[in-house]
Amino acid sequence: MKIRRLVCGLALLFSLAGGVRLAAQRSAEWTAPFPPFRIAGNLYYVGSGDLASYLVATPKGLILINSNLSSSPALIRKSVETLGFRFSDIKILLISHAHFDHCAGSAEIIRQTGAKYEVMDADVPVVESGGKSDFAYGADKGMQFPRAHVDRVLHDGDTVQLSGTVLTAHLTAGHTRGTTTWTMDETEGGRLLHVVIVGSPNVNPGYKLVGNTVYPQIAGDYKHQFDVLRALPCDIFLGAHGGYFGLAEKYARWKAGDQKAFIDPAGYTAYVADREQAFEAEFKRQSSARK
Numbered sequence: 001m002k003i004r005r006l007v008c009g010l011a012l013l014f015s016l017a018g019g020v021r022l023a024a025q026r027s028a029e030w031t032a033p034f035p036p037f038r039i040a041g042n043l044y045y046v047g048s049g050d051l052a053s054y055l056v057a058t059p060k061g062l063i064l065i066n067s068n069l070s071s072s073p074a075l076i077r078k079s080v081e082t083l084g085f086r087f088s089d090i091k092i093l094l095i096s097h098a099h100f101d102h103c104a105g106s107a108e109i110i111r112q113t114g115a116k117y118e119v120m121d122a123d124v125p126v127v128e129s130g131g132k133s134d135f136a137y138g139a140d141k142g143m144q145f146p147r148a149h150v151d152r153v154l155h156d157g158d159t160v161q162l163s164g165t166v167l168t169a170h171l172t173a174g175h176t177r178g179t180t181t182w183t184m185d186e187t188e189g190g191r192l193l194h195v196v197i198v199g200s201p202n203v204n205p206g207y208k209l210v211g212n213t214v215y216p217q218i219a220g221d222y223k224h225q226f227d228v229l230r231a232l233p234c235d236i237f238l239g240a241h242g243g244y245f246g247l248a249e250k251y252a253r254w255k256a257g258d259q260k261a262f263i264d265p266a267g268y269t270a271y272v273a274d275r276e277q278a279f280e281a282e283f284k285r286q287s288s289a290r291k
């Protein structure tokens, strides 16, 4: 019995150490500078090693997707300026979802640029309360962020347009109530390319999929999300985190001259299937634990 307890204790210690290592590694990538570059057409990468930010450049100004951490605006600004654009030309700010790693920098970016903040309806209360109304993390001070006023409330299927560039907001809820997957079309080398920026299909540790009294429709929302993601045509696969689509590996290929490094329809299909399987497994586990 004693030995068993010791082994369990050691296993726990090792897994805790692994968790801490993982967290440290993750946050290092979250704040590590990453070279800004043009993905396709008028779409650019201006995020960090893992927290993805995208810049859409039009003759009438810039659209930025994701403001990331409250410490990120300086890094994003540097990337935008390195590409030759003016930070103050950001007219519209969008997000993938209302978690601090994608929207905590919004208040500061709006202060610096006067950009209009356009957010999916169900994420608006979370953004405007600085995370306090989040269904899972509302009481967790470490997950809160500077609140920011939303100028335009988006609904599923709404478009954001600037000088002929059109982005479409797809409600892909579950991870947050208003998680948004952005799509747009780009032309590169005479070829039309469908771009998908996945909002987040992940079930976070501790998420209650069964019997969730705060967010009763969470499991149905995830299922709907996978229906939506499976149906989206995708050539260029992107997402809220670089880790979703293999940013570092694809960028290395892009830098070595592979112009098509980010064209990855098979990677998109495999990613969505993998995430759906992970959701189904967790849903099954929680459902049978409840019986």
Ligand SMILES: [Zn+2]
Pocket (backbone or CB within 6 Å): 097, 099, 175, 200
């Ligand atoms: Zn998140």
